[in-house]
Amino acid sequence: MSSPKSANAFRNMISPETRDTVKRLFMTDGRRHWRGYALSFVFMGIMAATTSGLAYLMGDVINRIFVQQNSSAIWILSAAVVTMSVVKGFAAYGQAVVLSRVGNRIVADNQKRVLDRLLSQDVAFFSGNHTAEIMLRFNAGAQGARNVLNLIITSLGRDLLSVVGLTVVMIIQDPFTALIGLIVMPIAVGGVRALIRKVQKIFAREFHSAVLIMTESIDAFQGIRTIKSFTMEDQLTQKIYGRIDSLEKASNRMVRAQSQSGPLMEALGGVAIGLVIMYAGWGVLHGGRTPGEFFSVITALLLSYEPAKRLARLNIDLTTHLLGARMLFDVLDKPAVEVDPAGTPELEVKGGKIEFDDVFFGYRETEPVLRGLSFVAEAGKTTALVGPSGGGKSTVMALIERFYEIGSGTIAIDGQKIDQVTRRSLRSSIGYVSQDAFLFAGTIRENILAGRAGASEEEIIAAAKAAHAHDFIMGFQGGYDSRVGEHGAQLSGGQRQRIAIARAFLKDAPILLLDEATAALDSESEAEIQKALQSLQMNRTTLVIAHRLQTVINADRICVVERGRVVESGRHDELVAKRGRYFSFHQLQFAGQQERLSA
Missing domain, CATH: 3.40.50.300 (P-loop containing nucleotide triphosphate hydrolases)
Structure with missing residues (x-):
């Protein structure tokens, strides 16, 4: 159900940036996991073949059972339908599991790659980028790469193969019906093309609003004491409410734009089905064609409707995921700043x-x-x-x-x-202790161990005692396994400082x-900590x-x-x-x- 004209239209509506991003994804993650994608493609090919086979069998079911009233055909055709359905079910399960495993591996690999690249940046990078934006790139980038590849693979393997197979069935049963698809598809592609540009603009604004909401929310949660101290709740809620309302409006525009392709395909699908019913029905009544051919063509056309609709809106669906993939590449393309040349002495x-x-x-x-x-x-x-x-x-x-x-x-x-x-x-x-002692959101033991991974329990306790921290630590119900909260929020300033000093003791740097x-x-x-610092x-x-x-x-x-x-x-x-x-x-x-x- 395609033509040179429709293919050119499809290529023209894909921007060079989109083509470059998709190409790079296939050359990196796609190449690394080609075996998994090939296996899932085989499963999807089986699904497409069984779907087409079921549509083709409808002709024999109608002709042999209802027209010829052949009793033995009931058992043969029923067994064939059951067998094809079971095979299709197992193939659907196989492709879902394989594709999910490959996708999860891509997310894990990319998160590791992004983490490595982020940690190779200098402090200036983190000073110039808000935590919210960095976290979005860390998570959305890895997810975007998987979603783009999975969407394209399923569109080609499940939807395109299904449409091709069902079109073959229609050509076998009645070549004229395939012509209807050649007429409908270019119209659908052309109608969707205008929507793509609109969706891309709306999504860019929507993403910007989402970043602002996350940025300001994180600032609010981390600065909650300042907000409450200065009674800034009303001022802050009005500001973030405005961001949320803006995002809601952009999301509503996005839904309207994305949903416009549905009515277009519904209308075109209805026109196609109506024309087929008119033509095929006339052929049965006056052209000497069999009812089985009629039902086989109608079944193939109905089954091809959903995959054809998904193919028509593929580029729209890709828009939301491509931004995440580009965010991934933005991070991976940053040169690693903190990388020492080979052979650098210690x-x-x-x-x-x-x-x-x-x-x-x-x-x-x-x-x-x-x-x-x-x-x-x-x-x-x-x-x-x-x-x-x-x-x-x-x-x-x-x-x-x-x-x-x-x-x-x-x-x-x-x-x-x-x-x-x-x-x-x-x-x-170097051991470092500042007035703003940073503690990780873990246990007291884990925070002291940050000074030297692998230290023994005796060494941890000795460092805590040297920092005059052991007594208050043992006063907690969980002792060294007590959790400190985000940034050590569950401890007093003096307690946080003494744990930071214990960490420096454990590091034992010159x-x-x-x-x-x-x-x-x-x-x-201060008197307690001065004693610890003098020892340190x-x-x-x-x-x-x-x-x-x-x-x-x-x-x-x-x-x-x-x-x-x-x-x-x-x-x-x-x-x-x-x-x-x-x-x-x-x-x-x-x-x-x-x-x-x-x-």
């Missing part, structure tokens, strides 16, 4: 001396953060970075772990430039970075960021960082004696404390 930490030499860096090209920063953190000693907010102190920590690449200058550890060693060896040598590790804590919690700092090169100077008075070296440069450095007493910038900070903080004490 970092060998002997003492842990950290050197910054004339380092320039900016998150944006026109907005420098570090402007020729130079300092040395001596091996086995504690170096503190102090200064006003925005001076670049936290940036120093991020650059040491190579979360970002510097613009110019050098950063070295024990004389080895960190951009010339593997990232894994570099980060394995270099330690402390970024305001006690800034957000009350005095009692022993025999390690430690770099500390602190706004409260009381916590770094005993540091071996204090560097005052302003506007991306070290403007002063020395021990506490030396810097106070200089009466420079450090002295100003010291006076502001301790004068305030004296005022509070005297009050």
Whole structure:
């Protein structure tokens, strides 16, 4: 039921982008799983053959049983119908199972590939993309690849073969009836072509609205304390309600556009059936044709109606899945940023001396953060970075772990430039504790084990005791198996911080970075954590960021960082004696404390 004209029309309504995406899917996932698709295609061929055979047998059923009244034909034809139906049922089961297994494997493989590619991106990538968009690409991309391939395979194997087989039956029984299909199909394809462009535009808007809803909802759920504190519920609900209403309208337009192909095919199908009944009925009554031929043709035409309708709207159905497949390729095509060249040496930490030499860096090209920063953190000693907010102190920590690449200058550890060693060896040598201790949504044990996978229970408990965390952990009903909640929401700030310190103890890295590790804590919690940190700092090169100077008075070296440069450095007493910038900070903080004490 096709012609050169209809084939050209079908090709023309497929955009080059769609053709390229489909081709790439078949060359990647399709090629990897061709055996499974070939087997499912065989099952679908059996289904198409049995469907066509049943339509053909209707002629013999009518002629031999009802016209010729042949008793023996009842048993033969009934057995044939039953056999074909059973074979069709088993084939349908086989193709469904095989296609599902292949599809599930494609989803699993692509999720692994996307995860690998995402984890090979740098921190800047995750800073510039919202979690909602990343998760949509992770899930919708893998699902889209499977859905596109399954839809095309089933359309070709089940629907197209069924239409071809049933058309052959109509040609055998009455060639003139096949001509009706040649007339109807181009009209159907041409009618659907205009709908495809409309559906693509609507779906793009619908997808954008869905991303915005997910983005703002995640922000709301993660920032629920801030929302409730500032009584933002009404403001937030109005904003998200507007997004939801917009998505509802787009979805309704999508349904209307997609549903327009149904009435078109219903009308054309009715016209085709009416013409066949008229022609075939006239042939039986006045043309000497048998009733069996009439019923066989009608059966074949009716059975071909649904697969023909699915084929006509194939491109519309592909639209929604192709966007997911393109999202998949967008991620997979991103170059892996954090991939070390083959042969890159590993970092060998002997003492842990950290050197910054004339380092320039900016998150944006026109907005420098570090402007020729130079300092040395001596091996086995504690170096503190102090200064006003925005001076670049936290940036120093991020650059040491190579979360970002510097613009110019050098950063070295024990004389080895960190951009010339593997990232894994570099980060394995560093323990990091920040004021915003991140905990995974698992158990306390799992979060401590993040410091060193495979550690024994004794080592976990020893790390928790060193972090002054063991006592409160054992106070929980589940002990180390207690769940911490999302981002550790079921723990207090001090408890989260001590688990993060236990994780650093378990890692036992020679270099330690402390970024305001006690800034957000009350005095009692801070005192406990300071004890743990003092134990952790022993025999390690430690770099500390602190706004409260009381916590770094005993540091071996204090560097005052302003506007991306070290403007002063020395021990506490030396810097106070200089009466420079450090002295100003010291006076502001301790004068305030004296005022509070005297009050």
